[in-house]
């Protein structure tokens with residue numbers, strides 16, 4: 001039986017091989033007589049799962065040794081508070097607003113930082129363009145500068161991380177990479193901290209990944225909850241409190257799966273990037289070459305992961321979605337704040353799934369012409 005193609009923005013599709021392995025190991029993990037969900041987080045079985053997951057992520061994303069990898073809970077939204085609680089030193093922080101997620105992040109930071117400066121915004125374009133970093137004016141002495149490197153709702157992606165030093169800023173760059181983590185390499189030389197919920201590209205909801213430069217740890221505000229203090233979490237190897245064990249296990253299986261992917265001579269993340277470029281080109285090409293569909297995002301910042309699009313005749317929306325469901329193309333309805341459609345084509349979506357969607361786009365357009 002072939003499973004349908006799932007275009008959900010998150011929680012999102014998980015590679016079938018990962019689901020199968022989890023199913024096979026569900027009742028008895030490696031002869032332990034236990035499901036991973038039933039194990040003590042301090043027992044040797046789970047510790048081996050945790051260590052393999054951490055090493056897997058470090059190797060996949062080429063995370064340098066001077067960064068800590070933390071497995072936390074609370075999702076991306078909790079990090080909107082946890083980052084300023086740990087990094088703001090109650091001083092000013094900078095934000096670049098490029099869509100719904102960075103907008104939410106800067107609002108939350110106002111609770112903890114003494115000042116929030118919007119150093120650039122794409123709002124006047126209706127969030128269809130990325131403000132050119134050359135035009136940003138970072139403030140002097142800001143504790144950090146936050147961007148959302150892939151705006152899941154607006155379909156906007158930074159294809160190159162900004163070089164803050166070149167803009168005259170010493171502030172560490174904070175990136176919310178929830179919805180494109182592991183889809184492409186990360187230039188860690190430009191990053192101070194990266195965070196992301198796992199439920200888009202790494203596994204089930206409940207796990208949050210934080211990758212943070214060591215020198216930024218240890219400056220939490222007094223009000224920071226202990227369980228969210230990066231120093232305590234790091235010192236305790238993400239086991240200050242019970243970590244999301246199932247999420248860590250599933251992410252570990254996903255890291256294994258990613259490491260085994262290849263495209264030509266490329267392996268792991270490099271292979272995923274090639275595959276993701278091919279998928280995105282196929283889908284944007286079909287949208288741009290049609291008279292029915294429309295994507296409004298500027299070509300240089302279109303997301304490879306989240307592709308929002310509209311039917312020029314919106315009265316056809318329901319028929320479009322019903323026909324898609326019939327063909328096993330699921331969860332294509334757009335975010336309520338944007339409307340229209342959205343196809344999220346994360347790592348777990350094969351090229352064949354995007355091809356099936358493109359075939360359907362053409363077929364639907366023909367029958368409505």
Ligand SMILES: *Cc1c(COP(=O)(O)O)cnc(C)c1O
Nearest residue numbers: 075076077078101152178179197
């Ligand atoms: C999904 C998402 C979040 C929110 O994550 P939660 O786990 O729901 O808190 C944050 N940022 C981005 C970019 C996202 O795509």
